[in-house]
Amino acid sequence: MNATISISNVTKHYGRIAAVTDVSFELGAGETVALIGHNGAGKTTLMKLMLGLIRATGGSIAVLGDNPAAGEFSGRRHLGYLPENVSFDAALTGRETQTFYARLKREPAAKALELLDAVGLGAAAGRRVGTYSKGMRQRLGLAQALIGRPRVLLLDEPTTGLDPELRQTFYEVIQRLASDGTTVLLSSHALTELEERAGRVIIMNHGIKVADGSIETLRNIARLPTRIRLKVADLAPGELPAWLPTGAPSRRLNGHIVEIDAAPERKIEFLRCATAAGTTLEDVDLVPPSLDELYAHFLRQAEKTP
């Protein structure tokens, strides 16, 4: 794997408070990685460490070949960053702001200005940023992060304040960049959104990395049950089908739906029972554990093993 970001044994203390403790991971070109965790879990701290805005107490970091803590920044020409609560100088217009940032990256201003249209700010480009709404500032934040086809994108809560339509275009842009080899690291609270988009998930809790892997891998580790939802005809309220193996955790949902929690290895067994001859099965739905549930599971586990 061609690592664009590598973090090894990084620890960051603010006085006596440990913001990040002994975190290691490598991110490769073309990966889309979701960094999730509560507020204060260390997501923003990790991004700031990668940018050299703060220096690690221990461990080492390399971003596009630079050591950010030593003030190296040549690689930052190929890096886009969207901070949480992005803000701009209120006196300048959107166009002037975008031109300024393009010049700092030595990118042609005309191409950077096209990005304003792409995020739907074309009409407001001539207005001062001070008059922008939160959503518009967020769009401008995205536009500046995308200047010059970055090889690494660090996005801190990128979709807050974006309307659903723009969220869609945002994820399309991210996907396109990732397929061209850009490493995208995004932190977010909107877990359902990330579920389909992130190839890999890193879960942080109190500054400690508690899980790292694709959603599939995490599901296998977590061993959370898949929920099988069966629509069964001719079933009295409260009654469970007779063919259900004894001891299977199950419950009735609104009317005639039976829900069974199936551990990964029993999934097929339950399905076989349900579809065996003689049952009055009308419909089947399989609900694998969502990212939300996985997240909650890993956090619970982390709390149990201090």
Added chain:
Amino acid sequence: MNVAIIAGKEIHQAIRNRWVLAATLLLSALALSLTFLGSAPTGTVGVRALDVVIVSLSSLTIFLIPLIALLISHDAIVGDMERGTMVLLLSYPVARWQVLFGKFLGHLAVLAFATCLGYGLAAAALVTSGSRVESDSLTAFVAMIGSSVLLGAVFVAIGYLVSAMVHDRGTAAGISIGLWLLLVLIYDMALLGLLALDQGRNISASALNAMLLLNPTDAYRLFNLTGFANVSTFAGMAGLAHSASLSIEALLLALTLWTIVPLGLAALAFSRREL
């Protein structure tokens, strides 16, 4: 290159925020009124009207330029941190010293523009109103404008040092006001009191020189009031001019050091800041 880009943006912003307009208007209005009111005591026979203007304008500069310089500079770093724009800027391929130096050049350009235009206007008004202006007066006037800009640079640098060290804008503003009071008013009063008490027994001339160089506003004052013979006769400083052993070069050097040292310390403090 990065320095120029950042300086350019800083100037652009200052024009937008009407800082340039406000500073220029203020300095020109005061310079013009001093020029015409100031010539009242000498009357129309004042053959060296420009020298009188230099004396009154440089006294005004000592109060005003440090104030304007601190107003624009105290907020430069801590303000951008509080507003959140610094985090984004530093994620770009720029070094922190480039950010600081770029801002410095931008702010200095704003100040230089306002000073040159405002004071230049006063001189031009004097010439057009028919006063005779000798060439040595003109030299002294140009030197006064130049040293005023240098005094501005000193206080912009001091403002940055404050801005790079404190954690919120309010503190930066408070410390800046304190420094302004200290360097512009209190220092001279204290020095005067000390000299009066001492009656020339313990404080030698060289010690006095050192104490004058330790305050940039005094270095500026001496440069303008004693540096040019034609001016010092009007400044009532002719006597002091003969006894002061500080050369023009030493005074300029003091002002330059007063710019470079705080600016360097500000760069050092900023490079260690965590955002």
